Amino acid sequence: MSNEVAILGVGMHPWGKWGRSFVEYGVKAAKDALADAGIEWKDVQFVAGGDTIRNGYPGYVAGATFAQAMGWQGAQVSSSYGACASGSQAIATARAQILAGLCDVALVVGADTTPKGFFAPTGGGDRTRDPDWLRFRLVGATNPVYFGLWARRRMELFGATEQDFAKVKVKNSQHGAQNPNARYPKAFSMEEVLASPMVSDPLRLLQICATSDGGAAIVLTSMEYARKHATDFVTIPAVSNVTPKYPNTLIEMPNFSTDSGAGVQMPDVPFRPSIAKHAYEQAGVGPEDMDLAEVYDLSSALELDWYEIIGLCKEGEAEKLVRDGDTSVGGRIPVNTSGGLGAFGEAIPAQAIAQVCELTWQLRGQAQGRQVEGAHLGITANYGLFGHGSSVIAKR
Amino acid sequence: MSKTPVAAVEGWFTMDLDTPHLLGTRCTRCSNVFFPKEESYCRNPDCGGTEFEETKLSRRGRIWSFTNNCYAPPEPFVAKEPFEPYSIAAVELEAEKMIVIGQVTAGTQVADLEAGMEMELVLDTLYEDEENQYLVWKWQPAA
Ligand SMILES: [Zn+2]
Numbered sequence: 001m002s003n004e005v006a007i008l009g010v011g012m013h014p015w016g017k018w019g020r021s022f023v024e025y026g027v028k029a030a031k032d033a034l035a036d037a038g039i040e041w042k043d044v045q046f047v048a049g050g051d052t053i054r055n056g057y058p059g060y061v062a063g064a065t066f067a068q069a070m071g072w073q074g075a076q077v078s079s080s081y082g083a084c085a086s087g088s089q090a091i092a093t094a095r096a097q098i099l100a101g102l103c104d105v106a107l108v109v110g111a112d113t114t115p116k117g118f119f120a121p122t123g124g125g126d127r128t129r130d131p132d133w134l135r136f137r138l139v140g141a142t143n144p145v146y147f148g149l150w151a152r153r154r155m156e157l158f159g160a161t162e163q164d165f166a167k168v169k170v171k172n173s174q175h176g177a178q179n180p181n182a183r184y185p186k187a188f189s190m191e192e193v194l195a196s197p198m199v200s201d202p203l204r205l206l207q208i209c210a211t212s213d214g215g216a217a218i219v220l221t222s223m224e225y226a227r228k229h230a231t232d233f234v235t236i237p238a239v240s241n242v243t244p245k246y247p248n249t250l251i252e253m254p255n256f257s258t259d260s261g262a263g264v265q266m267p268d269v270p271f272r273p274s275i276a277k278h279a280y281e282q283a284g285v286g287p288e289d290m291d292l293a294e295v296y297d298l299s300s301a302l303e304l305d306w307y308e309i310i311g312l313c314k315e316g317e318a319e320k321l322v323r324d325g326d327t328s329v330g331g332r333i334p335v336n337t338s339g340g341l342g343a344f345g346e347a348i349p350a351q352a353i354a355q356v357c358e359l360t361w362q363l364r365g366q367a368q369g370r371q372v373e374g375a376h377l378g379i380t381a382n383y384g385l386f387g388h389g390s391s392v393i394a395k396r
Numbered sequence: 397m398s399k400t401p402v403a404a405v406e407g408w409f410t411m412d413l414d415t416p417h418l419l420g421t422r423c424t425r426c427s428n429v430f431f432p433k434e435e436s437y438c439r440n441p442d443c444g445g446t447e448f449e450e451t452k453l454s455r456r457g458r459i460w461s462f463t464n465n466c467y468a469p470p471e472p473f474v475a476k477e478p479f480e481p482y483s484i485a486a487v488e489l490e491a492e493k494m495i496v497i498g499q500v501t502a503g504t505q506v507a508d509l510e511a512g513m514e515m516e517l518v519l520d521t522l523y524e525d526e527e528n529q530y531l532v533w534k535w536q537p538a539a
Contacts, residue, residue: 121472128405131432133472138405138522138532139484139499140469148463149486149497156461156511200463201506246441247428251460251486251495256432261493263428264440 003282004235005098006226007394008219009037010357013111015183015214015344022055025215026062026111027069029350033107033217038229042073044219045103048090050110050349051081059112062349066109076103083384084296085241086110087216087352088392092239094220104225110349111215132254132385139256143298144208146253148200151301155202158316160304162202164323166193168300169207169342171328176339178369181354183212184343193300207300212345216353218360234363234396236356238282242389244271253385275389276310276381283393287311290333291375292362294355296382297340307335310381310391329370337362337370352390355380363396404522404530408432410452411531416519417452418496418533424449429492453496455517456538457489462500462509474523483508485535487515501536514538 011032013025026049034041049063059065063079076097080089087110094106127133135141154160170190176182188206196206226233245267247259252271269277280286287310295306304318312333313321321327327335338344338358341351359378361367381391403411410417420431423438425445431453438445462485468475483500500509501520515535522532 126472134405136469137472137474139497140465140473140475140482141484141497142465142469145463145465145469145484145497149461149484152463153461153511198466200465202463246439249493249495251497256497258495259439260429262491263426264442 003099004223004237005095006221006223007234007236007356007360008039008221008226008230009033009035010360011036011217012181012354012357013215014181015212015347018213020113020213022052022059022111022113022213022215023065023069025113025213026066026109026217029111029215029217030066030070030107030109033219037219039105039219041070044073044075044105044107046076046094046097046106048094048106048108049077049079050086050090050108050353051079052112052349053081054115055113059349062110081349082241082388082390083386084346084348084382085352085384085388085390086349087354088239088380088390089241089388091218091220091236091353091356091392092241095236095239098220098222104222106220107217108220108353109215109217110353112347112349113213114211114347131256135254135256141254142200143253144200144203146251147208147299147302148203149251150305151202151299154301154304158319160301160319162194163190164304164319165202165207165301166190167322168297168303169193171322172297172300172336172340172342175329175337175370176343179339179343182339182343183210183214183345203299203301209298209341210345212347214344214347214350214354216350216357218353218356232396234360234394236392236394238279238391238393240275240279240282240389240391242274242278243387245274248387252387271387271389272305272309272383273311275383275391276379278389279379279391279393283395285377285393289377290379292334292337292359292372292378294336294338294340294358294378294380297336297342300342303335303340306381310379329372334372337367337372352380352382352392355382356392356394359394363394399524399527399529401531402528404532409519409533411519413519415455416517416533417455418517420451420453421448422451423447429453429494431494431496453492454490457487457496457515459509459511459513459515460486460488460495461511462486462506464506485509485515487535499532499534501534504537508537
């Protein structure tokens with residue numbers, strides 16, 4: 001197919017609280033990905049950086065910082081920031097360069113070093129026109145507050161229980177315990193999850209993802225280049241970076257309000273499902289074709305929303321999937337085999353790339369201890385603040 | 397001496413202590429309502445309007461969902477010492493079909509709330525300094 005690119009290499013720096021520079025994490029991941037691909041750094045023609053907004057002059061505007069740290073060699077460069085979608089935007093940029101015939105070999109890198117505790121607005125001073133500053137000031141609407149609203153909505157609408165949410169966490173922690181790159185290699189019990197302190201009711205500390213340091217990288221090439229250099233490889237047939245259609249009537253971080261649903265016709269597909277729909281349509285596949293999925297479990301409860309958003313089940317049926325073990329490794333459609341954000345924590349510009357790393361290892365049969373047998377097709381999904389959709393499909 | 401009530405954010409709500417309203421704008425061309433105020437370009441992609449009139453939003457709506465803060469949020473939130481957990485509600489406004497989040501007035505716990513419950517808008521203290529009492533909108537179970 002003409003719109004595919006090949007993933008020849010993947011690499012990660014383990015997630016944690018290492019307290020070192022994000023550049024180091026990114027370079028480690030990049031070097032691993034290049035070694036995995038068997039490609040020399042000097043042969044990389046395009047570097048796509050996923051940016052962090054932390055760590056000084058916004059993430060040293062990432063692409064060139066990674067290129068400098070690897071040793072300037074004159075490659076073309078781009079730097080993408082789309083909050084949690086930064087990584088997939090970097091992938092999309094590299095992919096577009098390859099598909100346009102502008103380069104054959106691209107390196108995508110994202111890495112972050114995060115502060116302790118809640119994410120809070122960056123930068124000082126009173127910013128009374130910045131919704132991200134105002135939501136903290138006027139409402140104290142931290143990220144877990146939004147996660148709590150979405151979780152409680154499932155309880156009110158579908159009868160979800162605290163146990164259902166805890167079960168997601170337990171499942172993902174079992175997956176994460178088998179992943180050497182995960183920050184928390186511990187398999188938690190239901191009792192431990194339900195005994196952790198309440199943060200934003202109904203979500204407890206162990207059901208809310210932490211902030212982490214980490215890095216991830218992939219090497220993308222044209223199909224022609226890949227066929228010359230490898231016999232068998234994973235490809236990307238779809239990348240989706242859609243925005244919502246007006247009116248968006250779901251309350252989203254960091255907003256105070258939704259669009260008004262009173263004046264105009266609602267869009268055919270709401271924002272969240274449109275992210276996956278666009279990816280499926282590009283790849284010419286559907287949710288029933290998927291063997292696994294990596295989704296953004298900012299909270300354990302949010303993972304249940306994703307089951308429905310990416311079409312693994314109908315609305316209101318996600319609880320049944322996790323109760324029946326369908327989304328565990330060994331189940332019908334394993335979700336977050338990496339351990340997800342629950343086991344990793346957020347390293348924002350790296351996470352969407354890390355999702356693709358996990359799919360690649362799974363599709364190659366290299367996900368030791370958490371392998372989905374015979375996996376051929378997988379999807380990643382997440383979205384970044386202010387309406388940045390993010391989804392990648394990988395196949396082998 | 398009593399402190400002067402001051403809006404914690406300028407122009408987002410009427411300073412009517414008895415029956416406050418959130419203040420949005422209405423596109424004069426397509427009638428879509430925006431909160432916080434949109435004042436330059438209409439966000440309805442089928443419109444293109446550039447003129448807006450200020451409009452008071454419904455004072456009442458029904459709970460879409462709710463949660464709380466068991467720990468003090470980080471700055472720029474001004475947390476009381478000692479911190480008292482408080483509830484937060486996302487309320488769908490009656491006429492506008494728009495969900496607006498806000499703190500829930502003190503004394504209403506998560507256990508007291510449910511989806512579909514009717515809430516009304518009030519003004520309440522966000523924080524105080526030596527001279528002023530800074531007010532913000534909050535949700536309160538409708539009387
Ligand atoms: Zn308009």
